[in-house]
Amino acid sequence: MTRFVRSWLGIAATTVTLAVGGGQAFAQKELVFGLQCDRTGPTANVGTVLCPGYHDYIALVNSKGGVEGYKIKVLEIDHEYKVPPAIEAHERFKKEGAVLEGLYGTPQTAALNKKLEEDKILGTSPGFGTASAADGKRYPYTFPIAASYWSQGGAAVAFAKEKLGDLKGKKIAYLFYDNPAGKEPLPILEDLAKAEGFELRTFAVPAPGLEMGAQILDITSRYKPDFIITHLFGRSPSVSIKELKGKGFPLSKVVAFVWGSAESDIIAAGGMGVAEGYNTMQFAGVGKDFQVLKDIEAMYKAQGKTPPKEMDSTVYYNRGVFIAALHVEAARNAIKAKAGAKPTSEDVKKGMESIKGLTLGGLLPPLELTAADHEGGGWVQIWTVKGGKLVKVKDWFQGNRPTIQKHLAADAAKS
Amino acid sequence: MFHRESGVFKTSYGADMALYPLPIAKWTVVILALIFVVIVPLTVHEYYLSILNLIFIAIVGALGLNILVGYTGQISIGHGAFMSVGAYTAANLAVKLGLPFWLTLPAGGLMAALIGVIVGMPSLRIKGLYLAIATLAGQLIIEWTINHVPAISGGAQASIEVGRPNLFGFTFNTQGRLYFFLLFFAVVAIVATLNLVRSRIGRAFVAVRDQDIAAEIIGINIYRYKLLAFAISSFYAGVCGVLYTYYFGIANYEQFQLIVSIDYLAMIIIGGLGSVLGTIFGAIFVTLLPIVIRIFMENVGSLFFTTAEMANVISGLRLGVFGGLIIFFLIVEPEGLNRLWRNIRSYFRVWPFSY
Structure with a gap:
C-alpha cells in the first residue's frame, strides 16, 4: 500500500512541476497560435489530416525564418468533439498567450463565441459554426473565414x-x-x-x-x-x-x-x-498542384524525411494549410501594422480583418476579410x-x- | 482527515448520525472553505480556475446521478438529456421573459425533475438493464424533441444564447467570478446530498436499492421513492444543465448527447457508487485526467518529438492511458476511488503500528 501511494504521489508531483515549469521558457520573438482538433472523436477522419496540414505549413513558415522575424509556436489540443475540453483548451491558449486560435466543431464554436469576445482572442471556424458569425459586428471575434x-x-x-x-x-x-x-x-x-x-x-x-x-x-x-x-x-x-x-x-x-x-x-x-x-x-483548393505543397515536400526532403502520407488526402490537408495560411497572414499584417513590435491578440484581429489578395497560387479563394464581413465572401x-x-x-x-x-x-x- | 478518533465517544443515535463524526471535522471544513474561498481564487491562475469550474459543474451533475444509481439502484442513461431540459428551460426563460438566474436555475431544475419523473416511470415495472434501455429511449426522445421543436430550441441552430448571470448588478463574466458562482452551487449540492442521504428519504432510497421487496414490506412506498429518486436526480441534472448554459453562454443540445450521459456514469462508477465523496473524486478524475495526461505528455514528449508529431501521439496515447487507468483503478479497487481513499485513510489511522 505504501509503495503504491508513494509512487502515485511521485507521479503527481512530477506532473505538477512539469506543468508549472513547462510553459515558462518563452523566447522573445515568438507568437503562440492555439489549434483545436478532433483527432480521436466522431470526426477524426477530418482532424487526423487537417491538423498535420496546419502544422506543416507553420513548420514551413518557421523554416523560412518565421513571420516577420517571429517564430510561431503551435499549441494543439484534441477535444474529441466534446464541449468542456474545448473550453479548457481555450483557457489554456489564453494562459499561454495565444494571439489567435483555430476552432473546430459547430457546438464548440457556439460555446466559445462569447468567451472569445470577452477574452478578445479571435477564433476561426472555417466551413462550420454559425452562419450569422459572418457578421463581424455581431460576433466581433469569430471568423468563419470560409463559406458558411x-x-x-x-x-x-x-x-x-x-x-x-x-x-x-x-x-x-x-x-x-x-x-x-x-x-x-x-x-x-x-x-x-x-x-x-x-x-x-x-x-x-x-x-x-x-x-x-x-x-x-x-x-x-x-x-x-x-x-x-x-x-x-x-x-x-x-x-x-x-x-x-x-x-x-x-x-x-x-x-x-x-x-x-x-x-x-x-x-x-x-x-x-x-x-x-x-x-x-x-472551400480550399484540391490536389497537389500548388507551390506551397511542393515547398512543404521540399522542406521534408531537406530534413531527410519523406513527406507525410496525410499529404495524399489533399482535400483536408489543403484545408489545414488554408487555415494556417490565413492565421499567418493575420499575424503578418498585425506585425507590419505595429512596425515589427509584438502584436497583441487585438492587433491580430485587426490583421485578420485586413486580409486581401492572399491566394497562395489558387489554394485560397480571392477572399477579402473586413471588420463587417468575417466570412470573406463565401467562395x-x-x-x-x-x-x-x-x-x-x-x-x-x-x-x-x-x-x-x-x-x-x-x-x-x-x- | 488526519484526525484520531480516540477519546470520542458517541452516546446517542443523533451523535452517531451527525454530519461531522468528530469535533475536529468541523475544522477540516473550515480549512477547506478557507482554501477554496480565499486561497485558491487569490493564488491560482485563471486557467486552473476554469478547470475547477468545469469540475464544479460536473460535481453537481454527478451527485444527481449518484443519488439515482448509487443510492437508489436505478440505472439511468438519460442524464445528459435531463441536463438539456434544464438548459433549454432556463435559456428560454432568460431570453424570452428576461428572468434572472436565481429564478431560471430552480425553474430549469424543476422542469428537468418533471421530465425525469415521466422518463422514470418504467422504473416502477422494470429494473436493471431493462431500465437502462428505457432511460436511453428517454435520452433519444428528448434530444429529438429539442432538435425538432423550434419553440424549445429557438430555431434551426437549436441554440439559445444567454447573458452572463447577474446578481444585484454584479455580473459573473470572468473565470474568477464564475468560480464563485459555480463553487456556491457545487457546495450547496454537496451539502444537500450529504443531508439527503442521512435523512428518512435517503435511507428509504438505500432500502429500495438493497432489496425493494423487503423495503416494501417494512412500509416504504417504493413507487413513491423510486419516482422521487428520479425527480431529485433529474433536478440536479437540470441545475447542472443550467450551470453549463450560463458558463458557456449558450444552450445547445449537442452539448448534452448520449456520450455525456456515459461520461457521468463513468464518473460515479470510478468514484464510487453510493458515496458523496466518491462522486467528487469521480468528477475530478474524469475531468482532470485527460488534461493531466496531456500536460504530462506535452512536457515529456517535447524532449523526443516535434510539436506536429507529438500532437498525433498525444491524442491516441491519451485515450489509451485514460482507458487503461480506469481499468487499473477498478481492478485495484472495484468499489471506486472513494474506497481507495478510505483504505489509505485507515492505513494511516494506525500508522506506524500497522500490524
Whole structure:
C-alpha cells in the first residue's frame, strides 16, 4: 500500500512541476497560435489530416525564418468533439498567450463565441459554426473565414441551376444530417426554392448517419428528384454515395457540401472509379498542384524525411494549410501594422480583418476579410470525380450572394 | 482527515448520525472553505480556475446521478438529456421573459425533475438493464424533441444564447467570478446530498436499492421513492444543465448527447457508487485526467518529438492511458476511488503500528 501511494504521489508531483515549469521558457520573438482538433472523436477522419496540414505549413513558415522575424509556436489540443475540453483548451491558449486560435466543431464554436469576445482572442471556424458569425459586428471575434453553410447552400443551388438550366418546376432533394449544422442552410434553400420556382423536399438522416437506406429509397424511387444536395458528416457521406450508386441515381446530379467532399469519403464508398461524376464543394483548393505543397515536400526532403502520407488526402490537408495560411497572414499584417513590435491578440484581429489578395497560387479563394464581413465572401469551388480523380469544374464563385446577405441582415436585426 | 478518533465517544443515535463524526471535522471544513474561498481564487491562475469550474459543474451533475444509481439502484442513461431540459428551460426563460438566474436555475431544475419523473416511470415495472434501455429511449426522445421543436430550441441552430448571470448588478463574466458562482452551487449540492442521504428519504432510497421487496414490506412506498429518486436526480441534472448554459453562454443540445450521459456514469462508477465523496473524486478524475495526461505528455514528449508529431501521439496515447487507468483503478479497487481513499485513510489511522 505504501509503495503504491508513494509512487502515485511521485507521479503527481512530477506532473505538477512539469506543468508549472513547462510553459515558462518563452523566447522573445515568438507568437503562440492555439489549434483545436478532433483527432480521436466522431470526426477524426477530418482532424487526423487537417491538423498535420496546419502544422506543416507553420513548420514551413518557421523554416523560412518565421513571420516577420517571429517564430510561431503551435499549441494543439484534441477535444474529441466534446464541449468542456474545448473550453479548457481555450483557457489554456489564453494562459499561454495565444494571439489567435483555430476552432473546430459547430457546438464548440457556439460555446466559445462569447468567451472569445470577452477574452478578445479571435477564433476561426472555417466551413462550420454559425452562419450569422459572418457578421463581424455581431460576433466581433469569430471568423468563419470560409463559406458558411448558408453560402454553401446558395452555391449548391447556383450549381444545380447551371447543371439543369432553368430550375423552374424542377425537384431538388436535400439530404442532411439531422443536427443543427445540417438544418442550418434550410432557410436559404427554402428562400431560393421560392425565388427560383423549384420544389424542395428535405430528407433527414439521424445521427450517426450510417444507415440511410430508407431515405435514399424514398428519394430515388418515390420523389425522383432532378438534383440532390447532400450535407453529411463523418462516415455518412460515403454511405450516401454507396446507396445512391446502388439505387442507380446518377452521381453527376449530386452535389455534396464541404464535409462530404474528401477523397477519403469517396474511397470509403468503393473508390474513385465507383463515384464517377460525384460533385464536391470545396472551400480550399484540391490536389497537389500548388507551390506551397511542393515547398512543404521540399522542406521534408531537406530534413531527410519523406513527406507525410496525410499529404495524399489533399482535400483536408489543403484545408489545414488554408487555415494556417490565413492565421499567418493575420499575424503578418498585425506585425507590419505595429512596425515589427509584438502584436497583441487585438492587433491580430485587426490583421485578420485586413486580409486581401492572399491566394497562395489558387489554394485560397480571392477572399477579402473586413471588420463587417468575417466570412470573406463565401467562395467555393466545385470539383467533380472524373476518371479516378477530382477535377475542378467550376472555379471560385459566390452562389446567390444577395439572398445570403439578406438573411445576414435579417439575423442581425433580430438580435 | 488526519484526525484520531480516540477519546470520542458517541452516546446517542443523533451523535452517531451527525454530519461531522468528530469535533475536529468541523475544522477540516473550515480549512477547506478557507482554501477554496480565499486561497485558491487569490493564488491560482485563471486557467486552473476554469478547470475547477468545469469540475464544479460536473460535481453537481454527478451527485444527481449518484443519488439515482448509487443510492437508489436505478440505472439511468438519460442524464445528459435531463441536463438539456434544464438548459433549454432556463435559456428560454432568460431570453424570452428576461428572468434572472436565481429564478431560471430552480425553474430549469424543476422542469428537468418533471421530465425525469415521466422518463422514470418504467422504473416502477422494470429494473436493471431493462431500465437502462428505457432511460436511453428517454435520452433519444428528448434530444429529438429539442432538435425538432423550434419553440424549445429557438430555431434551426437549436441554440439559445444567454447573458452572463447577474446578481444585484454584479455580473459573473470572468473565470474568477464564475468560480464563485459555480463553487456556491457545487457546495450547496454537496451539502444537500450529504443531508439527503442521512435523512428518512435517503435511507428509504438505500432500502429500495438493497432489496425493494423487503423495503416494501417494512412500509416504504417504493413507487413513491423510486419516482422521487428520479425527480431529485433529474433536478440536479437540470441545475447542472443550467450551470453549463450560463458558463458557456449558450444552450445547445449537442452539448448534452448520449456520450455525456456515459461520461457521468463513468464518473460515479470510478468514484464510487453510493458515496458523496466518491462522486467528487469521480468528477475530478474524469475531468482532470485527460488534461493531466496531456500536460504530462506535452512536457515529456517535447524532449523526443516535434510539436506536429507529438500532437498525433498525444491524442491516441491519451485515450489509451485514460482507458487503461480506469481499468487499473477498478481492478485495484472495484468499489471506486472513494474506497481507495478510505483504505489509505485507515492505513494511516494506525500508522506506524500497522500490524
